[in-house]
Amino acid sequence: MTLKDFFEQVPKAAAAFSGGTDSAFVLWAARKYGCDIHAYYVKTAFQPEFELEDARRLADELDIPMTVVDMDILSVPEAEENGPERCYYCKRAIFTRLRKAAQAGGYSVILDGTNASDDAGDRPGMRALRELEVRSPLRECGLTKAEVRKRSEEAGLFTWKKPAYACLATRIPTGTRIRTRDLERVEQAENAMSELGFRDLRVRLYGDGARIQVTGDQMQLALEKRKQICDKLGGLFPAVLLDLDERKPSD
Numbered sequence: 001m002t003l004k005d006f007f008e009q010v011p012k013a014a015a016a017f018s019g020g021t022d023s024a025f026v027l028w029a030a031r032k033y034g035c036d037i038h039a040y041y042v043k044t045a046f047q048p049e050f051e052l053e054d055a056r057r058l059a060d061e062l063d064i065p066m067t068v069v070d071m072d073i074l075s076v077p078e079a080e081e082n083g084p085e086r087c088y089y090c091k092r093a094i095f096t097r098l099r100k101a102a103q104a105g106g107y108s109v110i111l112d113g114t115n116a117s118d119d120a121g122d123r124p125g126m127r128a129l130r131e132l133e134v135r136s137p138l139r140e141c142g143l144t145k146a147e148v149r150k151r152s153e154e155a156g157l158f159t160w161k162k163p164a165y166a167c168l169a170t171r172i173p174t175g176t177r178i179r180t181r182d183l184e185r186v187e188q189a190e191n192a193m194s195e196l197g198f199r200d201l202r203v204r205l206y207g208d209g210a211r212i213q214v215t216g217d218q219m220q221l222a223l224e225k226r227k228q229i230c231d232k233l234g235g236l237f238p239a240v241l242l243d244l245d246e247r248k249p250s251d
Contacts, residue, residue, distance in 0.1 A: 006137045007033035013109040014038050014102035016095065016134070017066065018047075019055035022113030022145070024159040025152045026137055027064050030111075039066040040101055042094045044073035045180055046167040048187045058159060069101045074178060079169070082178045086169065088124030095132050110134045117145040117251065145251045163200040164250035171204045185210075185236045192232040196225055200250050209239030216246035 007030055015030065017023045017039035030037035041055045052068070059066035071094065074080045078089035099110055112129060114136035129136070138148060145164075152160035171186045172178050182205055189203040189210055198221065202213040210233055214222050222229065222242055233240045 001141050003029045003137060003141050003143075004033050006141055007035040010035065010109055010111075010135065010137075012036040012107065013111050013135070014040055014098070014105070014107035015111040016098055016113070017041050017055050017059070018113065019051040019053075019058065019159075020113065020165060021152060021157075021159045021162050022115050022138060022148055024058050024113075024157055025148050025155070026111055026113050027058070027062055028152070028155050028157060029137070031062055031064060037064055038102070038105060038107055039064055040069055040098050041066060042069045042071050042098050044071050044094070045183050046073055046090070046169045048165075048168060048190070050191075051165065054159065054162070058157070061158075067101060067105070069097060071097050074180065080178050082169065082172055082174060082176055084174055085124050086174070088128050090167075090169070091125040091128035092132065095128065095134060099132065112136050114139045115145050115148055116142050171202065173205065176205065189233050189236055193229070196228055196232070197221065200247075202247060203233075206241060207239070208237065209241060210237040211241045211243050213243045213245075213247040215249050219244075219246055 013030065013035060015023060015026055015037055017027060027037060027039055039059050041052060043052060055066065073090060073093065076089055076093045079086055079093065095110065102110060112134050114129065115138040118139065149160050168183045168186055169178055172182060186203050186205065190201065193201050193203065198214060198218055200215055204211045204213065212222065230240055
């Protein structure tokens with residue numbers, strides 16, 4: 001099945017939009033093939049501000065209506081407790097909230113940006129999507145991440161080379177209760193690292209300190225900018241550590 005076939009079968013839908021490469025391409029394809037599409041961005045403490053900015057920019061460029069749905073994700077006990085099934089409860093809560101907003105707007109079909117490279121398996125988040133009957137056009141049409149990036153570049157979408165970005169909750173060790181202040185510290189630290197020229201990095205909570213992970217091609221830069229990194233992150237964390245085991249680049 002092609003995306004054209006998919007959207008002929010699904011002429012009206014709401015799309016969960018994160019501002020990332022995959023969901024951006026879903027919106028572009030929906031618009032191209034005549035689908036009545038409405039984007040919904042669920043704003044929680046787990047998403048950094050730049051994702052919302054990117055989502056608004058892309059929706060504006062495609063002239064697709066977008067609704068921002070505010071949600072207190074830390075009011076979901078299983079999400080705040082951050083156990084091994086956190087992603088399941090988080091996804092289920094977010095998509096339940098999104099579905100309610102979409103139905104109020106007259107949309108009954110919900111789409112997301114899962115692609116054919118994503119391991120469906122029995123991952124908690126994927127399980128939640130299946131239970132809520134969320135459709136994944138990229139996956140259903142067999143489009144891999146590489147193909148999505150290629151087609152996004154051809155379509156002129158600025159998101160085509162945007163690194164994959166897992167939510168901020170993944171920076172907190174499993175089993176450690178998630179606090180708003182820790183999420184804010186991590187986001188500020190990653191923004192500071194970006195200002196220093198780093199890309200595709202992670203700053204993870206390590207005790208009360210920060211553990212920085214960069215890709216191999218940025219390791220030398222991290223060593224050269226050691227003082228600047230300490231100056232910028234030292235006010236956020238009592239200890240700042242560089243992980244010498246290089247981070248695998250995002251797909």
